[in-house]
Amino acid sequence: MSTTKKNIVFFGTPDFALPTLKLLISKGENISLVVTQPDKPKGRGKTVQPPEVKKIALQYGLPLVQPEKIKDEGFIEQLRKVEPEFAIVVAYGKILPKEILQIPKYGCINLHASLLPKYRGAAPIQWALIKGESVTGVTTMLIDEGLDTGPVLLQKLIPIDEEDNALTLSEKLSTIGAELVYETIQGLRNGVIIPQPQKGEPTYAPQLKKQDGRINWNSSAKEIFNLIRGTYPWPCAQCLFKEERIKIIKAQLAEGDSIPGLILRAKQDLIIGTGNGAIKILLIQPEGKKIMTAKEFICGRKINEGMDYFS
Numbered sequence: 001m002s003t004t005k006k007n008i009v010f011f012g013t014p015d016f017a018l019p020t021l022k023l024l025i026s027k028g029e030n031i032s033l034v035v036t037q038p039d040k041p042k043g044r045g046k047t048v049q050p051p052e053v054k055k056i057a058l059q060y061g062l063p064l065v066q067p068e069k070i071k072d073e074g075f076i077e078q079l080r081k082v083e084p085e086f087a088i089v090v091a092y093g094k095i096l097p098k099e100i101l102q103i104p105k106y107g108c109i110n111l112h113a114s115l116l117p118k119y120r121g122a123a124p125i126q127w128a129l130i131k132g133e134s135v136t137g138v139t140t141m142l143i144d145e146g147l148d149t150g151p152v153l154l155q156k157l158i159p160i161d162e163e164d165n166a167l168t169l170s171e172k173l174s175t176i177g178a179e180l181v182y183e184t185i186q187g188l189r190n191g192v193i194i195p196q197p198q199k200g201e202p203t204y205a206p207q208l209k210k211q212d213g214r215i216n217w218n219s220s221a222k223e224i225f226n227l228i229r230g231t232y233p234w235p236c237a238q239c240l241f242k243e244e245r246i247k248i249i250k251a252q253l254a255e256g257d258s259i260p261g262l263i264l265r266a267k268q269d270l271i272i273g274t275g276n277g278a279i280k281i282l283l284i285q286p287e288g289k290k291i292m293t294a295k296e297f298i299c300g301r302k303i304n305e306g307m308d309y310f311s
Helices: 015-026 054-058 074-084 124-130 166-190 221-230 294-299
Strands: 008-010 030-035 041-042 048-049 086-090 108-112 135-142 154-160 236-243 246-255 261-264 270-273 277-287
Touching: 008 015, 008 074, 008 236, 015 030, 015 054, 015 086, 030 054, 030 074, 054 166, 108 166, 124 135, 124 166, 124 221, 124 246, 135 166, 154 166, 221 236, 221 246, 270 294, 277 294
Parallel strands: 008 030, 008 086, 086 108
Antiparallel strands: 041 048, 108 135, 135 154, 236 246, 246 277, 261 270, 270 277
16 A cells, blocks of 8 residues: 655745745655746846745755746656645745646645735735735635635734834734644645635735835825835835935824825924825935935935925
């Protein structure tokens, strides 16, 4: 009588995938193959950099492959030879074809950073913040051929803190998600998790574009505040002061007149009017310069309260 191999193939690319990979390793799971995207140029110097998942795979001596094309027959045959019990997919960045979905014994399990069917797509964390959600969570699901449409396995809800931005919320969800993936694996092995169809009206979270960070000062203070949180660290909330391009990194809601873009205060504090209410700028980044406090920004410029505008 043959024994089913307990091999796991792990698909992942950025930081968000690391807690899950590390937890599976620490639990003694047999990661027989790590699949990540090819090395890519990054930064101003366009230096070729490996994905974060590759660094961890090499650190632990795990078998690694970086296919240029996910439908490559040689790569798919390599997966078949592994005879995986599971394929775990965490922020891999490419859609898996049907040929791959059919290979693992228990299918391909995806960790998605929302409470599906809300925020299907590439940027669920960012859009949950931009839309002003008070709660979010993580979902493990069986991947099918749709866009995050597969049956739900487990979900875990967490509150969104008002201090959260896309970076801090991503860190929280990646840690919680790692634990949920491991719980999902155990539950499927033990037969206690039954995949359930997604319930409710789906919403979508497409990949952010640079223009998604453009501030419309006619929006309410709350909407602008949420945009600032949801677009950090990329593409960041952007606007103009006179002819100078700036990014607003951190802000908070403030008392003030509802005059869109008007600088209401620019001494110790930098407070700007919006279409409804005002926001206080805490951290700001002029183009080509480092992040600075609002006070540092004020000191380097001639700003006329009640006359100058952000646009």
